[in-house]
Amino acid sequence: MAPMTNGQSHDDGTLGDDEYRWLVRRAKEGFGIIFTCAAHVTQEGQGWPGELGIWNDDHISGLKRLADGIHQCGSLAIVQIFHGGARSPESLTGVPPWSASAHTMTVGSKEVQVKEGTIEDIENVTAAFVDAAVRAHQAGMDGIELHAAHGYLLHQFISSATNQRQDAYGGNFENRIRLLRYILKRIQEVVPSDFLIGVRISPEDKYSFKGIDFDESLQLAKILQGDGADFLDISTWDSFAAPQKYPDSNKPIISWFREKLGQEYPLLVAGEIWSAQDAQKALDLGANFVSLGRVAIGVADWPTQAKSPEYQPPRPPYRTSQLRDADLGDAFIEYMKRWKGFVSNE
């Protein structure tokens, strides 16, 4: 199951009962790997209300309960860790956001001033990512995923649009990917080698997040493989689409990455996988793992149903009662009402 923000934890970042229930239910139903939502590594890096935190030792006991619950069902538990950067609103964190470079961001009708991070900020956030990984390990999780996708801090550093720094962390491609590689290396130094460390990237621009070049993404994947990342998770939003840069290639994004990384390297893909046939198609195109987002919210028992190759799950809109039966709590249902067409108005 793909990492999904659900707003069901407590204001202080400790695990909420509803977050536990929704994740463990998916493990019980046979999802083999359960990713948590993006969990913030510092208080100032929080992106959303009700978000799971991993910035303090007080968070460990909830994470341990979650890891134990998932393991009892025989699945793996991985925490996705992140810092929101420019996308950590001051209204939530109490401090102005920072990023690779200073810029003005439009949020709704408001203009938000984003500061440029200092070298001290970079060192501090690196240490926070390392501490978060150690906490995940202490909690008995099987691994972590560095969230370098979707316009959050690590993505903002990779992007040539949001990273205009003049120092070793900005400018050319090698410098823009330095922070991600540095964090990966520092985590590898302190956790055992069987603790999984993966990376999620956005392979190209999507929505308002600009500055990612597809060829650079392929190069980054190869570099991360060489750096010893245990898996790569590509957030395509459409697993079967060709890259925007090569629309006539007739070759889906996943196949480009498979060719770049060789046959054996663990590759996860998410985006528009609904049916058992979609999942099989993504595997045939080169993914080793298919990661389910929206369908896993609405259809808790997807893994059992999808044993039948003809299975076609119900698609959104889902009724509130259906979502409750699928173990979503009120906060998550309210959040999903903001996703156009996801919850029906019954």
Ligand SMILES: Cc1cc2nc3c(=O)[nH]c(=O)nc-3n(C[C@H](O)[C@H](O)[C@H](O)COP(=O)(O)O)c2cc1C
């Ligand atoms: C409600 C919701 C919350 C999400 N939160 C996260 C998140 O915390 N981290 C992340 O990397 N992706 C997040 N995503 C993206 C999903 O992991 C996934 O890549 C995306 O939904 C595409 O897969 P799908 O077409 O199966 O939904 C979220 C998606 C949804 C629908």
